[in-house]
Amino acid sequence: MDMADDDRIATCKDALGQSFRSFFHQSIASGWSEEEVALALVELAEAQVARLMTNAMLDAEAQMQLISPGSRLKM
Known part of the structure; x- marks a missing residue:
């Protein structure tokens, strides 16, 4: 993986982060x-x-x- 890929993955993680945290907390609120x-x-x-x-x-x-x-x- 080169530096461009690292930057792209970091950007993807940033974009997914809020939705991921929300999904995680919703799952916990559901009893898991x-x-x-x-x-x-x-x-x-x-x-x-x-x-x-x-x-x-x-x-x-x-x-x-x-x-x-x-x-x-x-x-």
């Missing part, structure tokens, strides 16, 4: 503990990252199959 909410959010975020990584690997694999030596370009 801070720990339950925090752990659930981490698990949801991890699952999303895993989906993104899986999709990226599948896309890369598909691209490699399109350009692999000895194979014809598939369309």
Whole structure:
């Protein structure tokens, strides 16, 4: 990740921060503990990252199959 990515992520975090804190507090007001909410959010975020990584690997694999030596370009 380069500096531009770091700046973009920081800007994204700033943009999401207020909504995140509001959602977090609404969840606690609904009866969940801070720990339950925090752990659930981490698990949801991890699952999303895993989906993104899986999709990226599948896309890369598909691209490699399109350009692999000895194979014809598939369309």
